[in-house]
Amino acid sequence: MDDTVLVSYKIDDRSYVSFIKREIHNLVTGSGFSPAKVGEIDIIVSELTSNLIKFAETGELLYRVSNDEKGIFFEIYCLDKGKGIQNLSRMMQDGISSSATLGQGLGAIERLSDDSSIFTLPDWGTVVYSKVYLKISEAFTKPNPINLGAVKVCYPGEIVCGDGFHIKKMSTGIQFLMGDGLGHGINAHEAVQEAISAFKECRHSSPIDVLRHIHENVKKTRGLVATVAYLDYSTQKWLMCGVGNISTVLYTGLSAKNYTPYNGIVGHNIPRTLNNSVMELEKYQTLIMHSDGLKTRWNLIDMPGILKHEPNIIAAALYKDNARHNDDMTVFAAKINL
Structure with missing residues (x-):
């Protein structure tokens, strides 16, 4: 398992989000991700930061480009100490929103990620994870025990x-x-x-x-x-x-x-x-x-x-x-x- 360090950004102001989006866009572009993959990662990052500002106001993003047995990947964590997500399974459905928007954020993150997960508790906050591979290696055969x-x-x-x-x-x-x-x-x-x-x-x-x-x-x-x-x-x-x-x-x-x-x-x-x-x-x-x-x-x-x-x-x-x-x-x- 590679132990490449994660870049950390604290988000406590909406004006800082555009800078972080640009940094991540440049990182994955320079790492060889296709324009289509870069666009998908842009959407994931946009949804994560948008939800963070709307519902928790402050939080932290951790991200990196690294590699494992499946190949090169981009991964990102979004961490907050907000109120948590009520009825998570329902909020994962497209069209469901608690803020009068289209309600495509969590569902879009799941669809566009090769691997994703969410853990949330009331008044504890939320951890959202997303992983996108540049290209999954054909040499990968079976999961590790x-x-x-x-x-x-x-x-x-x-x-x-x-x-x-x-x-x-x-x-x-x-x-x-x-x-x-x-x-x-x-x-x-x-x-x-x-x-x-x-x-x-x-x-x-x-x-x-x-x-x-x-x-x-x-x-x-x-x-x-x-x-x-x-x-x-x-x-x-x-x-x-x-x-x-x-x-x-x-x-x-x-x-x-x-x-x-x-x-x-x-x-x-x-x-x-x-x-x-x-x-x-x-x-x-x-x-x-x-x-x-x-x-x-x-x-x-x-x-x-x-x-x-x-x-x-x-x-x-x-x-x-x-x-x-x-x-x-x-x-x-x-x-x-x-």
């Missing part, structure tokens, strides 16, 4: 992110890394990128050994905090080990288990003795990991129905409610469908 979603945003004013994550498939299972370089800016970015490179090349399966390998390979950098989670297919267990304040939570239904990492800094000082924390693999679990750019006092129980949604909606909802906006901010969710 592990669905992933992430939101990664820079410290305000920075152009590189000091957070990073990577997912690595192995013959015996799958490994997840979440890292946060100390501070923010280019030095933090270099530290986490060195850690990701070391993670990619490491052939150990145990999170302890992976962390030690990363530690030895990032000593010339500023250092970072990091957690490695390993899903072992053969034993049907999770193994986790981390150093520093990365938050890791494993949900089984509404039951949550938190992993507590060791104190220290990867690349500078880690404990001599490290032990893996072991958790059982169960059906329909959701793994959530995030940097300290998000607050830690959250519980998905406070968002009824969120676990029925795709991981990208879960990640965006957590970002909406918990982003500190005084550091790099990254959260990812992984749904296990084994």
Whole structure:
């Protein structure tokens, strides 16, 4: 899964919308999207921003051009803390409106997107997601048994992110890394990128050994905090080990288990003795990991129905409610469908 950073724009004035529309139009045009696709994306962005101004007045847009196993795509999140959408299924129908308009906004977003989703709650707000592929690769064959979603945003004013994550498939299972370089800016970015490179090349399966390998390979950098989670297919267990304040939570239904990492800094000082924390693999679990750019006092129980949604909606909802906006901010969710 690619971890390209999302561009973030706060919208609190209607006059700012035209600038954002132009920025996105130029981005997708320059990324090779056809004029027809660009026109469809223009409509999606117009509907999102129009609804945001009408019903919530303020909010945030997150967007990027990136790629996955299906090909190059444009994706956008629209987040607000408004009153929520009443009777969502009815509002998705064309011709239905609560503001004396044609009522084509939500329906148009769904039709023009290759993937879209909405999560809303009364007096909590709304998360709207849309994804449009340049062209879906013919090489794509089957869905992944592990669905992933992430939101990664820079410290305000920075152009590189000091957070990073990577997912690595192995013959015996799958490994997840979440890292946060100390501070923010280019030095933090270099530290986490060195850690990701070391993670990619490491052939150990145990999170302890992976962390030690990363530690030895990032000593010339500023250092970072990091957690490695390993899903072992053969034993049907999770193994986790981390150093520093990365938050890791494993949900089984509404039951949550938190992993507590060791104190220290990867690349500078880690404990001599490290032990893996072991958790059982169960059906329909959701793994959530995030940097300290998000607050830690959250519980998905406070968002009824969120676990029925795709991981990208879960990640965006957590970002909406918990982003500190005084550091790099990254959260990812992984749904296990084994």
